Structures are given as structure tokens and as C-alpha cells.
Amino acid sequence: MTTTNQNETTAVEGRARRLAEDAAEAADVRRWQTHPDVVALRVERVRAQVDRLCWSGIVLGLAFTTANVQWFAAAGAAFGSLPWLTAWLLDPTVCLILLAILRAEQVTARYQVHTGAWVRAAKWLTLAATYVMNTWSSWAAGSPAGVVLHSVPPLVVFVAAEAVTDLRDKLTDAVSVAFMNATDQAEPGEAVGVQGSAVLVHEPNTPDHEPTDLASEPNVSAPEPVTAEPRRERPARRKLFADYLADAQATWTPGVEITPAWVRETTGCSRGLSSRLAAVLSAEIGKGVGGK
Template sequence: MFRTHRTDDQGETRTVQKLRARLAESHQLHDLTSDPLLHAVRLERFRVSVTRSMWFFLALGLGFTTTGVHEFLAGHLTPAAALWWGAWLVEPALAGILVTLLRWEAEMLSRGLAVDAAPVVWLKRLLLGATLVTNVWSSLRPPSGRVEYGVVFLHVVVPLVVFLIAEVMPVIQHRCNAARDRVMATAAPMPTIGATASSAPRPALKLPSHLQAVLGTKAAQVREQGRAITPADVQAAVNVPDAFAAQLADQLNAA
């Protein structure tokens, strides 16, 4: 005896209904995962993750080089000398300047501004060059008088790695931002936010619903202050390039 599948009023079996539901879900997932702004958000999160990792390893490298700088300045002294204690502050001070400079570079690059001015480049090279020289010198002239070639190798490689990390980080920022902007430039147009399609003077950016909600909340707060929405207000709510922020601000003000 053959077993038959149950059917609904339209003559579809349960298997067909399940496949139809899966197909509908697949279409919805494809529409969501292929949204350019979703890719832009993923790129931004990836940039933040890579940047944090680079900061972490940069801090580890600077922690190692601190011992070399101290050895160079006060390796022949004892803790009874004031310089022995003060020497521990030299490399953290230099590293603090470098970290502050790198943070400024990252912020400027995230806004699409170049940071290749000669004083900036030379300041980074001076800070990292001083770290390299002091570390190598202290390893070649240890207080014990015995040169350990493994220690010399580390005191050469680690400062060089720190130097290259400092040079690579702006490149990472720039390329990730360029990739994000390229993805956002492919965003399909949609009706103006807060207005009907017929009233839109020009195509608008396509924003996911959660970003529209965040932007709408920010727009309401600005309107309560009795002023027009600016690109800075838009960027305070959502992370978008300047051109897109200006367009969104015009759309919200028109709406």
C-alpha cells in the first residue's frame, strides 16, 4: 500500500509548503545580506577590530622597549639614584606622544583628510628612531659586559616592528575607509527619509531600518532645539562619509 502526503486546500503537500517557506526566507536573507550598507557596517567593524589588535601589540612592543631605554640611561645605576627611577618615565613619555599622534592620524583619516605632512612623518620617525638607537646601544653595551646576541636581536627587531606598526596603521585606516566609501557609493537609491517618493527632489541613500531609527531620533532632538540639521549631526548618529552626511542632512531638513 502506497503512503500519500497530506495536502492543503490549494493542493500543496507539506513538503512543498516547507520548501516554499524556505525559498521565501532565502529571498529575504539575500536581500538583507546583499545590502551595500550592511557590507559598509561590516567593513567598519572589521577596521575597528584590526585597529584594536594593532594598538594592543603596539603597546606590548613599547612595553618591551621601555626596558631597553631604561638600561641605556640608568643601567649602571642602582635604585638609590633618582635617575634610576626617572629613567623608567622616558620611554612611556615618548610612547605617549606617539600614541597621541597615531590617534590624531586615525581620526583625520576617518574623516577623509590626509596626514602626510612632513612634520608629522618626521616626529614619528624621531620618536621611533630614538627608541631603536637606545635599545640597540644598551644591548651592545650591557652593564655585565657580556653581549647576548639573542638580546641584541630582540632589541633590534622589536623597535623595528613597532616602527612599522606605526607606519602601517594609517594605511589600514585609509584603505578600510576607502573600501567602506566605495561600498556605500553603490547603495541603491530610495525615497527621501521622512518623505514620499513623489516629493523627493533627488535620489536618497538606502539606509537599514535600525539606522533610520537612530537618525530619526537624532533629527527629532535637533528640531527640538529649533535649528536645522547639519552634516555633523548626521555623523554624530551614524558613521557615514561627509558627502553622504550632507545629502542626508538636506533630506531631513527638506522633510
């Protein structure tokens, strides 16, 4: 009986040890999967796929409209004549301007920099011009089928041009959220990093140094020679999220638009932190105005 009990105890301990090893391995895998750098890498891969698919659809949609716009611009000119040849330049002119705007927004949306009203007006104008020139003949002929056929590509391009900008902006937000989640889950003073190349959870302020010159301190007696020790610095104080928020609140004045760029300029925080700070500050100021 004693031997049997010992064998059962050993088997239970072995299963428990294996479960503990599996749990440790699962925790390590989850820690890596939720690490901000890993999340950022995955988001960048998704961003590249989204860009390729959207650009392919936009280019194909604009290419579909080229023939109709040329026919509209030629206005019945003879095949091969100068007006007929020149008409082929109209659609590429509009499309190149539109593609240039979308390419610029691809970069600005990545860093959540919002463009001005003129950029949006230029984008909408080029899309509207493409739509009108592509569907004019169908409207004039009173052909509903032709209107639908020639409306789909320009409208799809228009919606895709607007949606892809928001998608890039939200993908950037996903990286920021992953970093903030890792920051919130870390212990105070713990670094969010990997094997020595750690990134501090909170950005450090200028570190304070301990005085090391004993001769400059009053009432210091050294009866025995003391071996000089290397100078040590106090650990840098981590600037917390609340500190950045307090700085932004103290700087904000009525009439100032709260944006991530303004938060970065005011507090000196990182880009990943500025979006969350701007959102929290806007919400708190909105509550304060509502309370009044």
C-alpha cells in the same frame, strides 16, 4: 490516470512554490547583507577589533622596551639614585608622544584625512629613538642575539603603527564601495533605504516648484469653480555621479591636488562619494596628460 496526473501536477506546483519562497527569502537576506548600513555596521565591528588588537600589541611592545631604555639612560648609575630614577622617565616620554600621534591618526584615517609631513616625521623620530636606545647596548657589546632580541619589539611597533593607519583607511573605503555598489544596482530614482527611512541614491538638487497661482497666469479662464488642490512639488532631480564628475572636471585646474576633501569642497558631494570621484577624476586626468 487522471487523478494520478493531477496529484503529480499538484506536487510539482507545491515544490515550485516552495522554491519560489526560498528564492524570495534568499534574495531578501542577500539584500539586507549587502545593504550599505549593514555593511557599515560590520565594518565598524571589525574596525573596533583591529584597533583593540593593534593597540594591545603596540602597548606591550613599548612596555618591553622600557627596561632597556632605562638601563641605557641610567648609564651605570647607582640603584635608587636620582639619575637612576630619572632614567625611567625617558621611555614614557617618547612613548606618550608616539601614542598621541597614533591616537590622532586613528581619527583622521577614519575620515580619510591625510596628515602632514611633520606628523609622519614625529612618528618616525620617536620610533627610531626607541629602537636606537633599546638596541645600543647590544650593538656596543657585539651581541647579534641581543640585537635581534631588542630589535623585534621596536620594529613590530613601527610596522604596526604604519599598517594600522592604512587598514583604517581601507575599512572606510570598504563602506564607500558598499554604498556605491548599492547605488549602481538600484534603478533610476530608486531609494537605497529601509522601510520609509530611505536614503536617496543620488543627492537631490534644489527642487523646482510648479506655479500654483492661477491668477498670475495669462489667458486662464475658469468658467466653473474648481476645488482647490494641495500644492504639489515636482520630484527632486537626482544629481548623478556623472554630474558631480562634470562639476569637478570643470573646476579642476593644473597644479591642483585631487583629494576627497577637495572634491567635497568643490562639488558638495557626500564623504562616501568623494573618494570614488577623486579616484575617477585622477585617472581621467592622468589619461589626458598621457595622451598629450
